[in-house]
Amino acid sequence: MVDYTIIAFLVIIALLCIAPIWYTVAVSFSEKSAVAGGLVTWRPVQFTLSAYETLLSDGSFFRAFGVSVERVILGGGLNFILTVLMAYPLSRSSKQFKMRNIYMWFIIFTMLFSGGLIPLFLTIESYGLLDTIWALVLPGAVPVFNVILLLNFFRAIPKELDEAADMDGAGPWYKLFRIYLPLSVPALATITLFSVVGHWNSFFDGMIFMTQAENYPLQTYIQQLVVQTDISNLTTEELKMIAQMSNKTLNAAKIVISMIPILIVYPFVQRYFIHGIMLGSVKE
Amino acid sequence: MKKVVTTFDSSKIVPNQTVVKRPIIKKDRNTLHYHLMLMPGIILLFLFSIVPMFGVIIAFKDFNPGLGIFNSEWIGLENFRFLFNLPDFVTISRNTLLIAVAKIIVNLVVALCFSLLLNEVRARLFKRSVQTIIYLPHFLSWVILAGIVIDLLSVDGIINQILIFFGADPIMFLASTSWFPFIVVVSDVWKEFGFNTIIYLAALTGISPVLYESAVMDGATRWQQIRYITIPALKPTVVLLATLSLGSVLNAGFDQIFNLYNPIVYETGDIIDTYVYRAGLVNAQFELATAVGLLKSVISFFLIIISYFLASRFANYRIF
Numbered sequence: 001m002v003d004y005t006i007i008a009f010l011v012i013i014a015l016l017c018i019a020p021i022w023y024t025v026a027v028s029f030s031e032k033s034a035v036a037g038g039l040v041t042w043r044p045v046q047f048t049l050s051a052y053e054t055l056l057s058d059g060s061f062f063r064a065f066g067v068s069v070e071r072v073i074l075g076g077g078l079n080f081i082l083t084v085l086m087a088y089p090l091s092r093s094s095k096q097f098k099m100r101n102i103y104m105w106f107i108i109f110t111m112l113f114s115g116g117l118i119p120l121f122l123t124i125e126s127y128g129l130l131d132t133i134w135a136l137v138l139p140g141a142v143p144v145f146n147v148i149l150l151l152n153f154f155r156a157i158p159k160e161l162d163e164a165a166d167m168d169g170a171g172p173w174y175k176l177f178r179i180y181l182p183l184s185v186p187a188l189a190t191i192t193l194f195s196v197v198g199h200w201n202s203f204f205d206g207m208i209f210m211t212q213a214e215n216y217p218l219q220t221y222i223q224q225l226v227v228q229t230d231i232s233n234l235t236t237e238e239l240k241m242i243a244q245m246s247n248k249t250l251n252a253a254k255i256v257i258s259m260i261p262i263l264i265v266y267p268f269v270q271r272y273f274i275h276g277i278m279l280g281s282v283k284e
Numbered sequence: 285m286k287k288v289v290t291t292f293d294s295s296k297i298v299p300n301q302t303v304v305k306r307p308i309i310k311k312d313r314n315t316l317h318y319h320l321m322l323m324p325g326i327i328l329l330f331l332f333s334i335v336p337m338f339g340v341i342i343a344f345k346d347f348n349p350g351l352g353i354f355n356s357e358w359i360g361l362e363n364f365r366f367l368f369n370l371p372d373f374v375t376i377s378r379n380t381l382l383i384a385v386a387k388i389i390v391n392l393v394v395a396l397c398f399s400l401l402l403n404e405v406r407a408r409l410f411k412r413s414v415q416t417i418i419y420l421p422h423f424l425s426w427v428i429l430a431g432i433v434i435d436l437l438s439v440d441g442i443i444n445q446i447l448i449f450f451g452a453d454p455i456m457f458l459a460s461t462s463w464f465p466f467i468v469v470v471s472d473v474w475k476e477f478g479f480n481t482i483i484y485l486a487a488l489t490g491i492s493p494v495l496y497e498s499a500v501m502d503g504a505t506r507w508q509q510i511r512y513i514t515i516p517a518l519k520p521t522v523v524l525l526a527t528l529s530l531g532s533v534l535n536a537g538f539d540q541i542f543n544l545y546n547p548i549v550y551e552t553g554d555i556i557d558t559y560v561y562r563a564g565l566v567n568a569q570f571e572l573a574t575a576v577g578l579l580k581s582v583i584s585f586f587l588i589i590i591s592y593f594l595a596s597r598f599a600n601y602r603i604f
Contacts, residue, residue: 002506003404003405007405007410010398010402010405011414013418014417014418017417017418017474020433020474021420021421021424023432023442027435038445082328085321085324086322088318088321089318089322092318096314097314097315098315099318106329107325107326107329110329112584112585112588112589113581114333114336114337115337115339115578116336116339116340116574116577116581117557117561117577118339118342118564118565118573118574119336119338119339119340119342119574119577120332120336120339121565122336122342123332123335123336123339138332139332141325141332142325142328144329171313171314171317172317172321176321197423200425201423201425201426201427202425203425203426203427203539204538219427222427222428222431223427252435255428255431255432258428259424262424266420267416
């Protein structure tokens with residue numbers, strides 16, 4: 001009896017969790033009038049693809065989508081390479097690599113302290129990176145937290161393997177690419193997921209570093225056109241009018257399309273990240 | 285290299301000592317490669333983390349974009365004096381602390397309760413499916429989730445339609461100073477509680493089944509097992525997470541609040557980070573925004589150091 005109560009409770013919570021997302025999907029496939037009339041609940045009413053058809057002809061949406069894909073590939077790739085290259089030397093003990101602790105404190109310091117928003121903005125501006133894809137990619141190029149995750153994972157790899165490789169005359173590059181990387185797939189999948197999702201989801205850098213709307217990545221585009229509405233000086237009646245005029249189905253369709261890449265990647269990496277996340281947390 | 289070779293020649297060492305010496309040559313050569321591997325990352329960190337840190341001197345200057353950061357006039361602590369006298373300063377500090385602390389506590393408690401419940405279920409597949417669903421919002425951006433929340437809570441949104449259906453008056457949730465912080469906390473829990481259960485579930489799998497078996501032998505009820513085995517076993521994890529969260533009491537969640545708030549709810553919803561954004565990049569008060577940002581950075585820095593110190597002292601925790 002207790003078991004069934006618990007199961008029922010968990011099911012309800014899980015459904016509540018997914019319901020808002022499900023509702024948005026339902027809205028995106030419904031007829032405009034049905035949405036405005038408040039008829040849509042858990043399934044599309046008067047099923048139609050018209051919102052998606054309108055979206056297909058919207059060039060700026062797909063340009064923003066393209067900018068996001070570009071930053072994910074460039075930024076995610078750069079994150080991956082730099083994380084791997086930094087984690088390996090830092091996973092050596094300070095006996096093997098004397099300067100290790102100095103480097104370590106340096107990167108920890110950059111993680112704990114920051115100049116803040118304005119100095120970062122002025123720096124990017126002075127480098128002349130505004131309105132370029134590099135403004136979205138370079139400031140976060142070294143994900144320090146991921147470096148720490150991966151170096152902890154490297155340290156858990158048995159020393160004997162390392163010593164055997166030394167005996168056979170393997171150099172650091174060979175050891176990193178032929179021994180450490182192949183043994184670290186769960187950790188690499190986790191950090192790649194983190195960095196790709198982070199790049200796909202971030203909107204703020206696009207908003208401050210891009211002055212032209214045509215350079216916006218997708219999340220910034222959605223933020224500016226769907227989410228941001230200044231309702232400060234409006235009455236309830238006016239708000240109602242705006243709500244009815246605004247195209248809810250089209251906005252829902254935009255949200256759904258922007259979720260798709262995450263929903264595609266998610267099931268594949270899910271089995272890794274639960275294990276991967278524990279790497280950086282409680283240890284012996 | 286050359287130096288090491290000469291040492292070898294000159295010091296006439298017995299063979300078994302050369303065996304000991306050999307790794308040293310190797311270590312020197314490896315060190316060079318280690319520096320090479322670190323180089324690109326260190327350069328980028330220097331350019332994009334360290335260089336901006338020098339920009340904080342704006343906080344002590346009367347910044348004139350025409351003159352640039354270094355040529356602007358020094359004015360000492362004038363910006364901070366101005367800041368502390370600002371009525372907004374009290375508001376944003378209070379809002380930041382309240383929202384951040386409420387999020388920390390509610391997230392901790394909800395995730396803990398949920399993991400305990402999930403732990404009671406034996407069916408593997410069911411457990412996995414529930415986990416898959418509740419982790420999902422964590423991977424969606426606040427832009428998307430705020431878009432959904434705004435739509436649900438709008439005047440003609442589904443929540444208000446339900447209220448009207450039950451004969452209640454519609455509520456303008458996102459334009460109400462009393463509802464806003466509540467919505468911020470609830471929507472944050474929606475996004476993060478599932479993900480937060482991961483760490484508890486991992487701690488729960490670490491509990492030896494023998495403990496439960498012997499408890500059952502002694503006739504312990506299910507509740508007693510939870511009360512006397514599970515909860516004490518989770519205590520170190522809870523204490524550790526609570527300690528580490530000390531470092532984030534000034535982070536009330538910029539992305540979330542920025543996408544949900546509007547001028548009507550500034551009184552209870554405006555936080556340090558959103559204020560810095562508006563003061564600096566919207567109203568071009570660079571000095572003021574930098575001063576607020578610097579103050580936050582410095583306090584956070586010390587809070588994180590303290591929390592790590594406490595965590596390593598009392599929970600044996602080390603990040604690296």
